[in-house]
Amino acid sequence: xxxxxxxxxxxxxxxxxxxxxxxxxxxxxxxxxxxxxxxxxxxxxxxxxxxxxxxxxxxxxxxxxxxxxxxxxxxxxxxxxxxxxxxxxxxxxxxxxxxxxxxxxxxxxxxxxxxxxxxxxxxxxxxxxxxxxxxxxxxxxxxxxxxxxxxxxxxxxxxxxxxxxxxxxxxxxxxxxxxxxxxxxxxxxxxxxxxxxxxxxxxxxxxxxxxxxxxxxxxxxxxxxxxxxxxxxxxxxxxxxxxxxxxxxxxxxxxxxxxxxxxxxxxxxxxxxxxxxxxxxxxxxxxxxxxxxxxxxxxxxxxxxxxxxxxxxxxxxxx
Numbered sequence: 250x251x252x253x254x255x256x257x258x259x260x261x262x263x264x265x266x267x268x269x270x271x272x273x274x275x276x277x278x279x280x281x282x283x284x285x286x287x288x289x290x291x292x293x294x295x296x297x298x299x300x301x302x303x304x305x306x307x308x309x310x311x312x313x314x315x316x317x318x319x320x321x322x323x324x325x326x327x328x329x330x331x332x333x334x335x336x337x338x339x340x341x342x343x344x345x346x347x348x349x350x351x352x353x354x355x356x357x358x359x360x361x362x363x364x365x366x367x368x369x370x371x372x373x374x375x376x377x378x379x380x381x382x383x384x385x386x387x388x389x390x391x392x393x394x395x396x397x398x399x400x401x402x403x404x405x406x407x408x409x410x411x412x413x414x415x416x417x418x419x420x421x422x423x424x425x426x427x428x429x430x431x432x433x434x435x436x437x438x439x440x441x442x443x444x445x446x447x448x449x450x451x452x453x454x455x456x457x458x459x460x461x462x463x464x465x466x467x468x469x470x471x472x473x474x475x476x477x478x479x480x481x482x483x484x485x486x487x488x489x490x491x492x493x494x495x496x497x498x499x500x501x502x503x504x505x506x507x508x509x510x511x512x513x514x515x516x517x518x519x520x521x522x523x524x525x526x527x528x529x530x531x532x533x534x535x536x537x538x539x540x541x542x543x544x545x546x547x548x549x550x551x552x553x554x555x556x557x558x559x560x561x562x563x564x565x566x567x568x
Contacts, residue, residue, distance in 0.1 A: 258274050268430045291406050291537055300378060302329030303344045312383060313357040315470040324356065325382045328364075328372035339372055347371050348379075356381060358418040358463060359406035360507035365416065375412045376541045380405050380421075385471045389491045392497035400489030404471050420462040422471065424478035427533045428455040428512060429502035454486060454510075456534040456568045457516055460556060464529040469525045477523060481515035482507070509544040518549050531558040534566035 265333035281299040288295060304327040311319040312479035330345040347367050354360050361379050382405045388398040405421035429452035457478060464467045479485055489497060507515070512533045520529045530549040537543055545566075549558040 258338045260435065275348040277477040286309055288337065291335075295334050296370070297334050297374075298332040300329040301332050302378075303327065303341055304329075306348075308347050308349070308352055308354060310356045310381075311354070312385070313470070319355045320386075322383045322385065326421070327378075327380045327382075328368065329378050330368055331376040332374065333553045339374070339512075341422060343371050344368070356406065358406060358408060358468075359408060361418070362410075362416050365408050367408040367533050369410060376410060378407070378409045380407045383564075387472060389485075389488050391487060391491070391494045392493040394489070395495040396489035396491065396494075400485075400488050402471060402475060404474075409472040420459075420461050420469055420471070420474055421480070422459050422461070422474040422566075423566075424457050424459070424475065424482070426455050426457070426478075426512075427452050427484040427486060427498070427502055427544060428509070429506040429508040430539070431508060431511075433539065434503070434506050450506075451538045453536050453538045454568055455533065456510065456566045457482070457531060457533045458560075458566060459516065459520065460530050461526045462519060462556065464525055464527040467525040473523075473525065476494060477519040478516060481519040482512060509533050509546045513546040517550075521550060528552045528555040530558055530560065532560040532563070532566065534565065563568050 251467065305325055307325050308319055310324045312322050312324070313319055315322060328348060330339060330344070332339055339534045348364055349361060350367075351364055355409070361381070364379055365377045368374065368379075382403070382411045384401045385404045386401050388397050390397050403421075403423040406418075407419040407421065409417045409419075412444060429450055436448040437450045439445040441479075459474065461469060461474065468499045484498075484501055484507075487494060490498070512535070513531055515529050517529075520526050520531070526549050530547070532547045533545065535544040543563060545563045546559045549556050
């Protein structure tokens with residue numbers, strides 16, 4: 250918009266902030282609304298936008314747990330809606346204001362569905378999406394000493410609603426584990442047996458990220474995601490460790506050595522067999538201690554028009 254499009258301003262303007270001024274309804278009605286101007290003011294191509302909204306606003310919320318006792322956690326929210334052609338923009342503040350109306354409720358996929366329905370109404374859009382990221386604590390018991398410590402998991406609860414009001418729910422979950430290389434283990438044993446040479450197989454901290462779509466009418470808690478990953482991989486990194494725990498962890502890595510291909514397949518096996526999971530994609534990264542690069546793998550369930558195995562941001566899996 251050029252200067253000519255603006256009305257002339259008075260040169261005699263106050264530079265004092267009036268703390269006593271209050272905006273009433275009549276005054277608010279005079280305020281310009283640039284986002285809802287007509288299509289002639291659209292800059293660039295007059296085309297639809299798939300997602301527009303706010304990313305990264307934070308607030309504390311009660312979060313649903315599997316045992317039914319909600320916990321308060323810091324949540325980081327991204328909310329977006331679709332924007333049709335011939336509409337200049339959306340009222341960004343409504344993304345946050347609408348969500349805040351639910352701030353005292355317990356965060357769950359069911360709550361996100363309510364917010365999504367409100368987004369369609371409040372922002373007059375055809376599609377909407379919400380992603381809520383948090384760090385979820387679960388108490389972990391050590392392998393042999395009986396000590397306990399809090400393990401934190403990166404989690405995103407996601408909900409979407411489309412043009413036909415179809416709701417879909419997802420859980421994004423990061424699980425950190427140890428991957429002992431089977432090849433390195435065999436080579437170390439070969440050196441011991443053939444040449445009485447002492448060798449240490451290499452292992453490394455590794456991460457799997459699972460995005461699971463929750464089956465209609467079912468619930469999938471963070472604890473369920475953790476259990477499925479642990480059952481497949483076995484070698485989760487530890488919080489509290491004494492010497493007997495460190496020895497146990499070495500034995501555990503020996504019992505469950507794995508290549509990155511193995512890791513993807515054992516996690517696949519667990520999620521594929523669970524009726525609570527409708528669809529999923531799994532990305533693994535082994536942060537190699539032998540190499541200067543990482544070993545990675547991606548696998549999906551293979552549902553028609555489902556989640557695709559196009560994960561490429563492996564540097565985001567550094568742990």
